[in-house]
Amino acid sequence: MTPNDVRTDVQADVRADTPTVTGALAHAVAAAGLAPSIHNTQPWRWRMTGDSLDLDLEPSRLLRVVDPDTRLATLSCGAALHHARVSLAAQGWRATVTRIPDPAHPEHLAHLRVDGPAPAPVDALTVRRAHTIGIRHTDRRPLTGPPIGPAELDTIVTAVEAEGASLHILRPDQVTDLATSASHAHRTEPHEARRQAELAHWTGRDPGHYGDLPVGDGPDRSATFAILYGHADQPLDWLHAGEALSAAWLTATETGVGVLPLSATIEMTSTRQAMRVLLSGVGYPHLVLRLGTIGPDDTDPPHAPRLPTDQIIDSS
Template sequence: MIQFTEPRAARQQRPATRALAKAAVAAGRAPSIFNSQPWRWCIADDVAQLRADRDRQLTTVDPDGRLLTVSCGAALHHARTALAGVGFATHVDRLPDPGDPDLFARIRVVDAGEPQRAAVRLQLAMALRHTDRRPFADVEVPPPALRRLREAAEEQGAHLRILRPEDVVTLAAAAVAAAGTELTDPLYRAELSAWTGRPAGARDGIPPETAAHPEPRPVPLRNLDPGGVPDPATHDVVDRYACYAILYTDTDTPVDWLAAGEALSAVLLTATDERLAASPISDVIEVPAARRLLCDLLDGAGYPMVALRIGVPGDGPLAAAARRTGAEVVDVAT
């Protein structure tokens, strides 16, 4: 349910208000760092405000709020997609109030009409997309699909660099460096434990069933269970046909961080529409030394915001992380 401020208010809302409330709930499916879902929505009449929830900021992993802002940008794009998918045209003001830095965006409904086919497809992809840490199938990613992913990032004001095979070695080195730095930090281990060991019934955090198994990979994924006992069995290398990419922006300001989140959402939804799987790689952004390696890969072209692992999904069930309810994240005024 969505939290309304007066009894029976749900029946009294304008169509735009109801559409915004539904879009805000749908935006809860957006990816976020550690599935922290660090956002709140405040809706009145034909305007929705997207606000940061600083109580959910990862103060060790993300002290400057970069990844919190990227996460909120993904939620913003999800909400825009949900509205476009049912035919609502919107106007968005990003970071509209310098005196209120936690107000990330205002979405105003300006018109209603027939949804476009592309918007409907992305809206459907929202219900299907999940972060996929499973090994990918031994099938190459079609080049036309990668072109669509690059175009999706550009449309949101960011860029997607598909890495060459020789560049993947540097990305792997960045991932190893990030893991080495973070796992020796007791504050990081405590924060990781807090978000991977959520109590029963929690609707946030990273559940164990979504974690990556410790198979050898071209680029190692974050170890979500550093105290676990590794499987002694020998594994073949997986993700041999995975593609890796860096999502980056021209400059490095909160406006860019928000745009990067919108681009991340657009890339992931487009990948889902192309029947591809993906998982963001954020630890290479969290550690300055690792992030500098990504900057080197870009040859000074921009500022890396997140790396991505993309491939044809493998076999087996795909577990999904839970999401908070509308009542927890959406307030609708009357």
């Protein structure tokens, strides 16, 4: 039997078990709907066809002023893609992902096809990671716990690198320099009023400059700040960065570390250029992350509202 014959047999097995595959894909989309997204825009749309899912940007949920090139929306969709991958793996399915399958249609971000049952039993780490999807959340509170240790940080860095991205840990003086640059950029940004109006429309409140880096010694003095970056700055790289964000966030949650993405520095060209300097030109910044811990006596905040699954998936 040739490899092509084996592949045909596997595909036939998948088609014969369509209800199970369909259920697994639907479960994966539901898990993907819990992914983090910048400003909680949830800019994804899934299409289910047979044994496959297609992931697209949802035009009605894009930030035209804040994110005109859709870099942050694409990154958010990458996080959803990783959540879907984790869900399928935890359900015992093997899948192939084709990213940016048609460059002529950049809004079509990924094609995910179920190849068949995984050849080995699902490991405990994958099961735990899928469970973590349901408890992961964005925690905007000031950090009240101790700084994260080297072991926890190494684990998060490893998770990022496994998804083809990198994490640069900022020194305190670099945090101050970047915060100052971002503050100046906001004051001189010609479209700042439009930007604030768009964010207020999406968040339902005046966002101010929320999401900026803190300047000076404030309540986040125990925080670790890091730049999530890649080696290029194209939609494929933004998608990978989102997958890396998801992997890092799930890993951090499992180790008791909170993650807060700070997108304000990415939303402006001048601060992205400043971050390239901090990276010594070796990469392109995709997001700034605040990593830290909350005291055990603090009550967890509510999770951000999510779109119902039937509003993010089309079936055919």
